Amino acid sequence: MNIKHFYDKALAQGSFAIESEGQVALVDPSRDIQQYVDFAKQHDAEIIAVFETHPHADFISSHLEIQKKFGAVIYVNEKVGVSYDYMHMGHGDEVKIGAATVKALFTPGHSPDHNSYLLLDSKGNQKAVFTGDSLFVGDVGRPDLREGAGNIQVSRKDLAGMMYDTVHDVFSELSDDTIVYPAHGAGSLCGKNMSSELSSTIANEKANNWAFQIKDKDKFVDAFLEGQSFIPKYFPNSVEVNRKGAAELEKSVKNATRKEAVEIPKGSIIIDARLKEVFKKGHLKGAINIQNQEGDKFETWLGSIVGPEEKYYVVAENQDDLDFAIYRAAKIGYESNLEAGVVNPQGEVVTDALVPLDDFKKNPDAYTIIDIRNKSEVEDGKFFNSAKNIPLPELRERANEIDTQKPVIVHCAGGYRSAAGFSIVKSILPNAKVYDLSDAVEQFK
Structure with missing residues (x-):
């Protein structure tokens, strides 16, 4: 049995592939499927299943594309209320992947429809638990994202109470040496105190995660609700896109409109993805500078500044940079409201004075x-x-x-x-x- 952890640093998002006897299952796959295709080829295996923990708010999943391309079965809790073909997995339900077994654990708290997936080896021993946004290393998933999104909408206080039960009645009962594989690491907006470590064990979390230390439910709820970060504008939209299933990434990026040396209409939202030093030397009047380098959080700030219902333009230094910006926008489903990507736009150019x-x-x-x-x-x-x-x-x-x-x-x-x-x-x-x-x-x- 092989487990591969894929990690997108820009979104602090983890996904996983499990291979056993020539069969591959994916957990919470990101929108770009190529890495999973490569993994399956490397092991001369076939992708047969996708396990979705919940409809994610911070990234677009590729579960529907994988189903259409490979005939994989999508497993998800029926409470999600999806629009695609799926198999329901409720608490305790099991699916065979080669010689391994994936067992669903109902773990609400971050969302009311959340499953985690416990991986058992051929002898029934607990090897790992894929916790999605329920249990992180050092934290648990925030409870305030489903008050206005999703098939089931629940107050943050009620979700906080559900998380207490999940921590103490589900995760606490797992074997101490079970590896914890969450869907996010430090830098994600789905939690507030995540460790920089990308995996852990149940024993480590019992000893070090604050959520296991508070035994009084009311005190847990109060501590959980305090100090949560802002909710980016794109989060509720991503929940709905993931419930329906997203279009194929490669086609979506390829079909995005690209233009060169054109004038962008006045009053448009213009996202200039160039370096700030370049931007300040000359840019279109009214443009917003969101830098798009490899280590930048372009997706997060694009989706925090621009609403999912707003049309926008992206300006880039060259065609390769433009393609990269459109690709990253697509990771949060924002290629669909892109008016056009533009290289060398025409129009009134302004420069910016350096700070005195x-x-x-x-x-x-x-x-x-x-x-x-x-x-x-x-x-x-x-x-x-x-x-x-x-x-x-x-x-x-x-x-x-x-x-x-x-x-x-x-x-x-x-x-x-x-x-x-x-x-x-x-x-x-x-x-x-x-x-x-x-x-x-x-x-x-």
């Missing part, structure tokens, strides 16, 4: 300082006492709250988000003097 750093250091009170970090980050400490906190996902809606009587300085924690925040403020308040503190924020921590 020396003057700002001497006279910080002469500036309006906007801190675009998340509320939870600001609660851990402000860099400037006078700063007004407007989190980046709220900035397009709240930019008019900014005092423009003084020059405006925008900052985040390290410089990546401030490039987007600065460009949003400039686009909405074109007559204001706006500066991006960028990575110079490190000098003020």
Whole structure:
């Protein structure tokens, strides 16, 4: 039996392949299927099953494409209310994958329709549990994403209570040496205290995960609900896309409209995916800079700034960069509301002044300082006492709250988000003097 862990750093998302006797099962596959196809070929095996833990909010799954291409059976809890052909797996139900057995565990709390999947070897020994968004390394999946999305909508307080039962009645009963494979790691917005470790054991989680330590249910619920991060705009939409099943990734990316040297209509949402240094030297008026490099969180911030019902354009440096941006947008289902990707767009070009750093250091009170970090980050400490906190996902809606009587300085924690925040403020308040503190924020921590 072979288990392969695939990890998408940009989305902090893990998926898995299980191979036994020439048969492969996938757990929570990401939208790009090529890595799973390669794994099956490597083992001279056939993909026969996909196990979905729940309808994911933060990425688009490829379960429907895999079913159509390979005839794989999709296993999911019927409570999800899906639109595709599937086999229901309720608590205790089992499926054979070669000599291995996959056993469903009903584990609500992150969502009301959540399954985890326990992997048993040929002798019935517990080898691993694929916990989806229920149990993470050091944390459990947030309970506030299903109050307005999905087939079943439940209050966060009720889901928090379900999670307590899941932790103490289901996961606590598993063998201590069972490996824990969650769907996310540190950096994901599906939890708040995830470890940088990508796997664990039940014994380690019992000893170190806060959720196992609180034995009183009311105290657990209070601790669980406190301090959750913002919910990106795209999350509810992804739940619905995953319930229906997404179109084939390669065709969706290939069919996206691409243009060169055209003028983008005024009033359009323009996402400029170039490096911030390039962006500041010249960009279309009103463009929003979300940098799209390998290590950047382009998908998360695209889906946090632009709503799933909004049409937008993407500008890139060249055709390869444009293809990469469209591919990454498709990972969260955002290729469907892309008007066009554009290289070398025509129109009014503006440049951005560099932050007057020396003057700002001497006279910080002469500036309006906007801190675009998340509320939870600001609660851990402000860099400037006078700063007004407007989190980046709220900035397009709240930019008019900014005092423009003084020059405006925008900052985040390290410089990546401030490039987007600065460009949003400039686009909405074109007559204001706006500066991006960028990575110079490190000098003020």
